[in-house]
Structures are given as C-alpha cells and as structure tokens.
C-alpha cells in the first residue's frame with residue numbers, strides 16, 4: 001500500500017511491550033479506528049541494543065514493514081530518553097546528579113545528563129545505527145528526537161543536573177562570556193553580601209538550600225536549558241546527514257526551553273499536551289506558539305483520548321471532548337494528531353492512562369468518536385492540506401529568559417509568568433476573536449502590525465530592542481508593559497531609570513512603582529470609564545505622550561497609568577499596570593482597528609474560530625480566505641455570524657448568517 005499522506009491521525013505504539021505476533025491484531029484494530037500513523041521506538045533502546053554494540057533491529061523492521069504494508073505511516077523516535085541498564089552499569093556518569101549530590105538510578109526516563117560526554121557518545125551511536133536502518137525507509141515519515149526534553153532533576157525549581165561535567169561546563173561558559181572574573185563581578189554586582197568571586201572555579205552551582213544570587217540562578221537555568229538544545233542538535237546533525245525524513249522533537253507546554261532556538265536545526269515542530277476540559281482553551285496559546293515557529297504545518301504528537309493517568313487515572317472527559325481536542329490541532333495548523341496511547345500498557349510505570357484500546361485489546365468507549373474523527377478527516381483532508389490558518393498581523397511575545405527571570409524573581413507576590421501570559425494576556429485576546437501568533441524574541445517582526453509584549457523583563461534579548469525600534473518606526477504599533485524592560489541581561493536592575501529605554505521611547509518619567517499586593521488601585525480611562533489595574537502599578541508623569549488612563553487613588557492619583565506616543569510612522573502604547581480583561585480587550589481592539597486588524601468573526605467566547613487561507617498565499621496579508629474552522633471549547637452551545645455562506649465539510653450541510661454550534665461541536669466551513 002502507498003505510504004499514508006497527511007492529515008496524519010494515530011497514536012503512540014509500544015510493540016516492544018508485546019509478543020511480535022500481536023501486531024497483526026493491533027493493525028486490524030488500527031484500521032477499524034481509521035488511523036494512518038503510528039509513533040514508535042521512543043523508549044526501546046534496550047530492545048534495539050541489548051548489549052553494548054550488539055544491535056537488534058529485526059523486530060523493529062517487522063513492525064515498520066507490517067504497519068507500512070497496512071498503509072500506516074511511522075514516526076520513529078530515538079530512544080535516548082531511556083538509556084539501558086548496561087549503560088548505567090558501565091558508565092554511571094551518563095546519569096544526572098541531583099542538587100543534593102545523589103546520582104539518579106536506572107529505571108526512570110529523562111534522567112540522563114545532557115552534557116555527559118559518554119552519554120552523548122552512546123546517543124550518537126544508537127541514532128547513527130537507527131538512521132542506517134531506517135533513514136531511507138519510505139514507511140517512515142518523520143523522526144522524533146528523544147522525548148519531552150526539558151530541564152528536570154534537582155530538588156527545587158527544576159534546576160537540572162549538578163554533575164561535575166555540568167558544573168565545569170557552566171563555569172567555562174561564564175568565562176567565555178565575561179572574559180575575566182572581575183567583569184562578572186561587576187555585571188552581577190557581587191560586592192553585596194561579600195559574594196565577590198576570585199576565580200570562575202569559585203562560582204557555586206546554585207543548589208537548593210542556599211539563598212542564591214538571581215544573576216547566578218538565571219544564568220544556570222538558561223545554561224541547563226541550552227544544554228538540551230545542544231543535545232538535540234547533535235542528533236539532528238546525524239539524522240540530517242543520513243536520513244531523508246523530516247526531524248523534530250516532541251515538546252511540552254513549558255517555556256523553560258527556548259523552542260525557537262530548539263527549532264533552528266529541526267524541520268518539523270512537534271508538540272504534546274494533556275489539557276483538561278476546564279483549560280482546553282490554553283491549547284490555543286501553545287498551538288499559536290508552535291504554529292509560529294516554522295512556516296509549515298506542525299504535528300500534535302501526544303494528547304489523551306479520554307483521561308490522563310500514570311499510576312492513577314484522572315480527568316475523565318465527557319463525550320465529545322476527544323473530538324474537539326483532536327480537531328483543535330488541525331484547526332490551528334497541525335497536520336497530525338496522535339494520541340497517547342494506542343494500546344494501554346500491561347506493565348510498567350504508566351498503567352492507568354487513557355488509550356484507544358485497553359491492554360486486553362478491547363476498544364475503549366471513545367472508539368466510536370475516534371472513528372468519527374477519522375471520517376471527518378477523510379472528508380476534509382484535502383481542504384485541510386490545501387489551506388493554512390490565516391495570519392492576522394497580531395503577535396504577542398513569550399520568552400524563555402522571561403520564564404527564568406520571573407522563576408527566580410517573582411517581582412510581586414503571587415505572580416506567575418506563564419499564568420499571567422495565558423490568563424491575563426492571551427485569553428482576552430482569544431475571546432475577542434482576534435487571532436494572535438505567539439512568538440519568541442528572536443523571531444522576525446515582519447508581517448506584524450500590532451505586537452504585545454507585557455511581562456517581558458529583559459528587552460535587550462537576542463537583538464529584540466533594536467529590531468523593535470526599527471519595526472515601530474516603520475509603522476508598527478507596540479503595546480508594552482507592565483514589568484517589561486525592567487532588568488538587564490544579567491537579571492539586574494538598571495541604575496539610570498526603572499526601565500532600560502522605555503521612559504525615553506514612551507515619553508514618560510516614572511515617579512512611583514507600587515506592587516499590586518494586597519490590593520489593586522483605581523484608574524479612569526480617557527473616555528470616562530472607571531476601573532482598576534492589576535498585578536503592578538507604575539505611575540507616569542507624561543512628558544511627551546498622550547494619556548489613555550489616569551490613576552484615581554493615592555499615592556498614584558493623577559499619574560498616568562497608560563500612555564501612547566507616536567514614534568516614527570508607528571506607535572508605542574505603554575502600560576503601567578495590567579488592565580483587567582474587559583479593559584485589555586477594549587484597548588487591544590482599539591489599537592487593532594487602527595492598524596486594520598479586526599476580529600475574525602462575531603462569535604461567542606466559547607468558540608475558537610480559525611480562518612483558513614489558500615496554502616500558496618499563506619502569510620500574505622491579503623490572502624484569500626477559503627473558509628473557517630469552528631471549535632466549541634466549553635461543552636455548551638455557541639453562536640457565530642458567518643461572514644459568508646459556507647458548506648460544513650463534515651456534514652455536507654450549507655450554512656449562512658448566524659448559526660448555532662453544538663456543545664463540543666466542530667465545523668469545517670469551506671467557502
């Protein structure tokens with residue numbers, strides 16, 4: 001049979017857990033489920049290399065050949081997340097060391113040190129052997145490097161590995177960056193608390209239990225995160241040299257790693273998520289991020305069918321959830337949706353997770369829903385392949401540097417970076433039916449007309465400050481703050497002003513900075529509406545700007561809370577406080593309108609509406625709309641006013657005007 005084509009629909013499959021003749025039974029069931037893609041191999045190192053240097057790929061060839069013969073495409077994982085026991089016995093230095101000095105033991109996953117030379121050697125060896133075997137296999141449509149790379153270990157704050165190799169490498173990197181220890185002391189301001197170092201060798205790995213310097217903590221966390229990028233690059237180089245298929249790595253909903261950096265060498269963005277019914281909308285945030293990393297479709301590599309669970313099942317999902325959770329990925333530019341997992345494990349650490357079929361091979365209650373999704377993909381597949389999500393010209397920044405800066409300096413009690421970005425910034429944007437891209441500081445700004453950068457403490461990141469200034473002066477509108485541009489590249493405050501450049505750019509002088517704990521402060525907008533801010537309060541004296549909101553309570557009374565200033569052909573809007581959701585929406589819609597960005601439809605807040613444009617025109621500002629995908633996120637009905645009549649490819653029915661969308665309903669509305 002010909003190799004399956006996108007859209008890919010399938011699951012993770014662990015044939016190493018079963019007798020080889022089981023595969024025929026499984027393939028029969030996969031075909032019944034309507035699946036065309038299986039992801040295999042990611043943890044099977046000990047089956048591929050039972051002892052050092054002795055490889056056994058016969059069983060894996062049987063699996064890939066049989067799946068391929070059934071028209072099921074394969075995404076092949078490199079198994080480096082789970083090094084085999086013989087490796088641990090012979091080269092214990094491969095395994096990570098916690099911050100209390102204890103080396104982890106064999107048996108878990110993601111427990112090796114990304115910087116261990118021995119581990120890296122053995123990883124290169126197994127990846128080379130796999131690429132030799134499968135690099136030209138036409139049934140294999142992609143590679144997944146390792147599994148869920150992120151900074152783990154430590155005892156506190158996911159601080160990473162504290163082995164001698166990591167500590168030595170960290171000190172060498174600091175030496176490379178600063179040149180002399182005196183330069184590091186000056187940049188970090190180590191005179192305070194007698195922290196001045198005499199040598200790079202004296203810089204302590206920031207173990208828990210000590211109140212460490214935030215410059216040290218941030219530098220250490222970013223070093224640990226970059227170590228995983230370097231680790232993945234290593235495997236990508238081998239696969240690019242030896243294999244013909246696209247290469248990616250399956251990422252988690254975390255910004256602890258810089259995913260933009262991670263994808264400089266990778267070809268396809270892969271993503272895993274396990275959102276619950278109450279936070280399904282958050283998929284939008286992450287998918288708007290993964291979808292912006294490359295100008296190409298991405299793959300949803302893992303999600304649950306009906307509940308989560310490792311040792312304890314949790315988060316049962318109501319009927320319809322599987323449908324809407326699966327379609328979300330396709331709506332937002334994914335060309336694959338794979339479940340974790342196909343057949344529930346019969347042994348091991350994760351016995352209780354939801355699946356497609358049980359360990360005994362009995363279809364779970366969602367099997368019919370899975371079949372329905374497959375039928376829908378058959379009906380809409382060609383249209384999906386020929387269209388892409390429209391790009392609106394609106395973006396919001398997220399940053400790994402911000403993630404770690406706030407992780408080590410929360411700034412105000414109760415503040416959590418990712419929570420604020422999702423709940424305070426993204427959700428009101430989404431519910432206003434504006435479609436943002438979520439971008440990293442190093443991503444190009446061309447094509448955007450409105451960019452929001454709240455909670456971006458380090459502005460001088462990867463050249464962003466200069467790019468932004470050029471972009472604004474060329475006509476862009478930039479909404480910035482609160483808590484943006486308040487730290488230098490070493491996570492320290494500026495000494496000339498509370499901001500690096502923002503006072504100058506926005507034409508203000510910041511008189512007071514006040515935390516939003518334990519209470520919020522009142523403000524009045526220019527149109528007379530009264531409200532409060534939230535989280536943080538900078539009170540500005542306007543020097544050369546328009547005032548959009550003014551504080552009404554002492555000690556901020558009379559000071560500006562939100563200002564706007566023309567800069568070249570563009571505009572900067574500076575927030576001294578985070579407006580509440582309704583005010584944030586209003587401000588955003590105003591600014592969007594001024595740069596010709598409009599809500600994509602008039603629709604209830606529980607609907608995600610994604611306009612799709614012709615694939616060939618994707619990215620062009622005037623790309624022709626080919627239709628909409630509508631996804632209901634909250635298991636209640638919603639309404640949408642269709643801008644033009646359209647046919648739902650899932651039902652064949654024609655719709656126009658204002659229509660109702662069923663609870664957990666999905667519509668693929670082609671013009």
Ligand SMILES: [Zn+2]
Nearest residue numbers: 113161163166
């Ligand atoms: Zn290490």
